[in-house]
Amino acid sequence: MLSVALRTLRVRWAAFVGSFVALALGVGLLAVMGQALAASLQAPVRAPERFAAAPVVVKGQDALRVKTPIGVRTAELAEPRAVPHRVVTALRALGPVTEDRSFPVHVEGGPAGLVGHPWSTARFAPYALGAGRAPRADGEVVITGDWAEVGERLSNGALVVGSVRGLGFEDAVFATDAEAARLAPESRQLVVEADASAVRAVVEGSGARVLTGADRRLADAGPERDGEALTALNALFGTAGGVTAFVSVFVVASTFAFAVERRRREFGLLRTAGATPGQVRRAVLAEALLVGVLASAAGCALGAYGAPLLGEAVVEGGLAPDWYAIGGHDWPYHVAFWTGLSVALSGAAVASWRAGRTAPTQALREASVDGQALPWARRVCGAALLVTAVATLAYALATDPGDLLHRKSYVVRPMLLITAVALLAPVLVRPLVPRLPGTTGLLVRANAVAGLRRTAAVAAPVLVTVALAGSLLGATATLNEARAAEVRERTGADFVVTSAQGTHIEPAAVDRLRRVEGAVVSASSATAVHTLEDGVALVRSEARAVDPGLLAGTVRLPVTAGRVADLDDASIVVNEEWAEHGVGQRVRVWLGDGTARTLRIVAVLATGTGDNGAYVTAANAGGAGVDRVDVRVRAGADAAAVGAELRAVDGVRVASKARWVAASYPETNRATRLGVLLVLGIALLCTGISVANTLVMGAAERGRDLAALRLAGATGGQVLRLAAAEALTVVAVGGVLGLLVTLVNLAGMGGALALLSAPVAVVVPWPALGWTTGACAVLALVSVLTPTAFALRRPAGALT
Known part of the structure; x- marks a missing residue:
């Protein structure tokens, strides 16, 4: 049968080109997606960046830890805690303490994601002045890189007095320590120049962590960003790989099956000449084996060429970190090769079985006109x-x-x-x-x-x-x-106010907004609460801290049970996704800063598309700052005048309802x-x-x-x-x-x-x-x- 298959391939090579191309392409795509998935399974461990030269870093509590019958469950806190004041005082007795206070900075024409730090922390990266001098007064800054000139006045009013060479992991602005303390009152991490064991003895029991060596990278912004980037890539290539496998297998199988079905006249002649059904099947499978091996090998070679190109494309497109590269794994080629060969043989086997069991005269009759176009097995599988x-x-x-x-x-x-x-x-x-x-x-x-x-x-x-x-x-x-x-x-407000810096609105600005005549002002904060479902699963739910007396006037919530107006410091509003969501039930929750509370459910919201989170009062916000203010114009007040007064408040961005909805x-x-x-x-x-x-x-x-x-x-x-x-x-x-x-x-x-x-x-x-x-x-x-x-x-x- 192998010699017959070789002669058939040599004589009828044009009939097999389509099957070869389809299989080679399918295997190549599977190999590329497999390589991309393999490269997204493990992120490299980054070295410390901002604190590479710091001896010891103390980081405030940033994770919730809850004991369960099957072990400790952890979750990231929405509002990490600052290092306790008493701990900071005790650490100062051990050696110099430098408090890190980071804050977002927005400069027109400046880099995206610009962040501010106190100048005293620059030496721990280390940054070295390349031009100008250090900041000495409020309003003076040192920048990383060359996106502004020394002596230039930035759009936020700051004067550039110096610059340092960027180290590649951030775009930063350094202010005086006093100004940084004003902009970021809480210090959630600090550097201690003292013996690490002595620092641990002081910090023990406070909830803070002591970071030394490679662990200092956990004090950098987004220490898990590489892992998160790979998670996104894994989801991207997992989805694409699954669909690729489905489409490739579908196309290859149908192509091989159709190629065999088109040769029914040839098989009828072979059967008339005395060929047994088994010989016909073996001949077809031998042909599929030869084409399958050659095409699968060609597909693997095609995948080896295309995989690095895909890696370069996702890096250049900003979807992957700079270090991401595809290639160097063997298992995707094995999976792609054997999958392609198996699909080719399966597609040919199904058609060859039917061709082998068809009588010679019937095969010749059906060569021109399809008889039973849908065999019973295909009908059963399709219906099932x-x-x-x-x-x-x-x-x-x-x-x-x-x-x-x-x-x-x-x-x-x-x-x-x-x-x-x-x-x-x-x-x-x-x-x-x-x-x-x-x-x-x-x-x-x-x-x-x-x-x-x-x-x-x-x-x-x-x-x-x-x-x-x-x-x-x-x-x-x-x-x-x-x-x-x-x-x-949900938006019942006439105006929605947010921070111009993209972060929290300053308390003074919130007070100024509340004094605008003719406006009903409802300030809210983004936070989160955690619950322990079934005693073992720690589940995070996004939440907002609101004033229940003002909420109804600016926000229309999809309430299915209870009353939002009953919300107080001892209660919570949940949605129907919660395991316990009966009005009057009491649920144990952990707030955004990790504080454990037992709250009474006073209202239940519809699940919706998943954006209807929980609602609590400011007392249960874990210290979260105001990030949104909904404003309704009182009856009889001039909406244009109210809007003008709102926009006159420093540091805020005001959007009308129409613009807010469009932007959202x-x-x-x-x-x-x-x-x-x-x-x-x-x-x-x-x-x-x-x-x-x-x-x-x-x-x-x-x-x-x-x-x-x-x-x-x-x-x-x-x-x-x-x-x-x-x-x-x-x-x-x-x-x-x-x-x-x-x-x-x-x-x-x-x-x-x-x-x-x-x-x-x-x-x-x-x-x-x-x-x-x-x-x-x-x-x-x-x-x-x-x-x-x-x-x-x-x-x-x-x-x-």
Whole structure:
């Protein structure tokens, strides 16, 4: 059988090119995604940066630790605690103490993420003056880098008196220690120039931590940023890799199966010549093995070339740290190679089994017209997957509708429905093929219905691409629109005031806002509370600290039970996601600074899209500063005058309700957007290969049909128009199936939003669906017209 397979490959090499290309591309994509995932599994340990030259760093309590029956559970505090004053006093007896007080800085034309520090901490990086002098008075600063000149007055009024060479990990502004203490009253970490063991003895029991050696990196801003960046990359490439595997396996399997199905006449002749079913199957599997090994090896080589390019692209795009690089792992190549080979053999085996058990005369009869286009096994699998998709959707809606709004769910769930519809495509094609007018329309429908396998093989990859584009883009757009509607419904204020620096509003500014005549001012603070669910799971919930007497006048909350007006220092407002959410129940919580409290539930909010958090009073905010002020204009007051007075307050940014709602419109983050584009690009690429393979193979086998048309008097232009009409019709069928899958998926998300009492605004991404279907149509036209045009260059008699 191996020698027969080799001779077949040598003689019919053109028929195997499509299968080879599809498999090589699929394996290459799997190898690239596997390498990207492998590179995102572990972040390097950074060396200390800001405190590289500091002997000992003492950091205030920044983590909550709760004992449970299965061990200690930890969580990051929303409001880390300062180093206790008594501890600072005791440390000063051991040696010099330098308090670190960091604060955000906003300068027009300056670097993004600019941060301020006291000048006394610069020597611990160490920074060295390169020009100018150290700051000596309030309003004088030293900058890192060369984004401003010495002697220049910045937009915030500060005078640049010196500069230091940037060290690459931050853009900083250094002020005097006195000014830093005014801007950041609390010192949450400090440097002690003393023996580490003596420092530990003083700090022990205070909740603060002593950092030495490599642990000093924990005092840097964002010490876990590399791990967080890799988590985002892991999610990005995990999603893209999962979809890549799904689309690649789907395309490769269908391509190999279709290639085998197109050779039924050849198999019928072999059976007539005396070949047994087993010999036919072994010959087909031997061919698939040879093509599979060569194509999988080529795909691994392609992946080795493409993986570093992807790594460079994500670094240049700002989605990965500078040190991120893809490559150097072996297991992705093994997974990609053996997956590709297994899929090729599986796709060929299924078709070869049917070819082997078909009688010679039946195979010859079915070579031209499809008989049973959908075998019973495929019917059973398709129906089972369809039932499973519908049942799991219904179960999710009944038990946990919020799960349908998570990215993993709305990315993975459509694949089940797509696979089911693709398996049942031959049954669905016949009723979807339109009855076009004229002779050409009659021939188009007749050819599409007579070759159901060919029609379904072209429509299936179009279905995959259109359904993925519609489901992914539609899901993100639907969620964004629902969240925007929530913001519109919740905002009852006429103006929303935030800090011009993007952080907390100064207490003096809050007092000034409260004195604006004709304004009802409701200040609130962002914080968090933690609960211990089932005695073992420490769960963080975002919260806001508010004045309950003023809240109702500026914010409209989706209350399902209780009254928000009953909120006081001994109570809390929760949402329906909480394990305990009955009005009157008492829950044990840990506040933003780690303080344990037992609070009474006075009101329950609808879950919504997940942005309806808890509400507490300022007494339970853990010391969080005011970051938002909602202002309602009193009846009879002049709104324009109130707005003008609000804008006259220093250090704040004032937005009208309309502008606030517009600015709050949720935007898909860059990583998610890139992931969706990557997924759709992969799907479209695989679709192009599959459609091209199928149509080229189909066109090569239709020489007799072309000859009959030419001998019947059809012109070359008429034949080309017929071929184009057939290709566009099949693409349209795939597009309609993809649209149906999209609508079902988005309907499920709309149902979840309704059950969560969130605004339902299902968004069908018509432009994306149109562009995707159009791209598939162009690929189909090129793939069918090119071989047909070449075939028409020969005499009509030669086509037979």
